[in-house]
Amino acid sequence: MATGSDLKRAIGLMSGTSMDGIDLAMLETDGDSIVHRGASSSTPYDAAFRKRLEAALETAKSIDARSDRPDDLAGLEADLTDRHAATVEAFLAREGLEATDIDVIGFHGQTVLHRPLKALTVQLGDGQRMAKRLGIDVVYDLRAHDMTLGGQGAPLVPAYHRALAAGLPDDLASETPVAFVNIGGISNITYVDPQSELLAFDSGPGNTLIDQWVARHAGIPYDSGGAIASEGRVLSGLANRYLASPFFTAKERISLDRNDFTLPADDEAGLEDGARTLAFVSAAAIAKAQAHFPAKPKLWILTGGGRHNRIIVEDLTVATRHSGRVIVAEEAGLNGDSMEAEAWAWLAVRSLHGLPLTYPGTTGVKEPATGGVLARP
Ligand SMILES: Nc1ncnc2c1ncn2[C@@H]1O[C@H](COP(=O)(O)OP(=O)(O)OP(=O)(O)O)[C@@H](O)[C@H]1O
Numbered sequence: 001m002a003t004g005s006d007l008k009r010a011i012g013l014m015s016g017t018s019m020d021g022i023d024l025a026m027l028e029t030d031g032d033s034i035v036h037r038g039a040s041s042s043t044p045y046d047a048a049f050r051k052r053l054e055a056a057l058e059t060a061k062s063i064d065a066r067s068d069r070p071d072d073l074a075g076l077e078a079d080l081t082d083r084h085a086a087t088v089e090a091f092l093a094r095e096g097l098e099a100t101d102i103d104v105i106g107f108h109g110q111t112v113l114h115r116p117l118k119a120l121t122v123q124l125g126d127g128q129r130m131a132k133r134l135g136i137d138v139v140y141d142l143r144a145h146d147m148t149l150g151g152q153g154a155p156l157v158p159a160y161h162r163a164l165a166a167g168l169p170d171d172l173a174s175e176t177p178v179a180f181v182n183i184g185g186i187s188n189i190t191y192v193d194p195q196s197e198l199l200a201f202d203s204g205p206g207n208t209l210i211d212q213w214v215a216r217h218a219g220i221p222y223d224s225g226g227a228i229a230s231e232g233r234v235l236s237g238l239a240n241r242y243l244a245s246p247f248f249t250a251k252e253r254i255s256l257d258r259n260d261f262t263l264p265a266d267d268e269a270g271l272e273d274g275a276r277t278l279a280f281v282s283a284a285a286i287a288k289a290q291a292h293f294p295a296k297p298k299l300w301i302l303t304g305g306g307r308h309n310r311i312i313v314e315d316l317t318v319a320t321r322h323s324g325r326v327i328v329a330e331e332a333g334l335n336g337d338s339m340e341a342e343a344w345a346w347l348a349v350r351s352l353h354g355l356p357l358t359y360p361g362t363t364g365v366k367e368p369a370t371g372g373v374l375a376r377p
């Protein structure tokens, strides 16, 4: 039973693999079952900063030790941290809050390298610098400890998905098993069933290939609503090539780096057919995940920016129609844009309480593991 002092007001900050901007969410929580969701915000990066982040993915390939910051990565980390801090300041001003109103910030940072097979994961983000500037405790670097205990270091949101599943409205609560699908740059799935352990893994590319494809061929950051895809047709040879990747056929699921899947060659598809095929691949990758669950989900709850791509949603609906139904987070009373940021707020409070963030069924860690580094002002 949580006491008043266990309840913390936390802010979560997420800059995901799409590298489109900073999502922020505020929560009051005991880091367990009590979750009072508060206000949130999304702050897009300007195109020039996004380009710097994209370039950082190349630079980061030379990193051997987690603390290495080759070339301009140290400067970028400081800039990224300051942008996050400024986002918090703007949010607090908007909400009429002071720094002292916030107990802790959960700071994800920006993943620039993720090599689970080498137990190496690098998130740019200087928690100490942020804590000092804001005068608020910051929990950061939440993935690394999991890796030292044999985990994949990702995904970390699943335990929060389970907490949300426990609070679903009555009309949905009976529809178990339920799968939460975050369609971000990469997609990850969480399987929640009272009859079985919590299961989760990265399911494949989400929007990252689509984003890169339309940026390259149309100069735009994403396929809004799936409008471009809706003009194209699925090129089955190309789709099958992606879906035959060893990532899908391996028995063990591994967590993904943004660069694990690469774009089709320019002459393999036109703009529309490429967008259509990559949306199909994104949905098919999610549907394939079912093979790793004890039973097929009855309810699929979609979160992340990809839920706005009508073609991905339609393809997934078709692929799962015999066993379940697909809804977006908002139909379950949740917020599909802020869920990851909420999770980082919740995980930060769990870290303060020494509670597990990851489980054998979510990251493959040997035993339930806490994590995160606490920086104090
Ligand atoms: N209206 C829209 N129509 C289609 N796609 C959209 C729309 N809005 C956002 N997206 C897609 O969602 C992406 C951002 O999603 P999100 O913020 O969930 O990803 P992320 O958190 O960066 O990634 P990850 O979850 O992998 O860390 C955009 O890059 C874009 O591809």
Ligand SMILES: CC(=O)N[C@H]1[C@@H]2OC[C@@H](O2)[C@@H](O)[C@@H]1O[C@H](C)C(=O)O
Pocket (backbone or CB within 6 Å): 016, 017, 111, 114, 121, 153, 154, 155, 156, 157, 158, 184, 185, 186, 187, 188, 202, 255, 256, 340
């Ligand atoms: C290493 C890393 O940053 N992985 C991200 C990425 O984006 C989606 C998917 O791949 C997931 O594994 C993870 O993020 C979410 C927030 C997670 O850890 O749950």
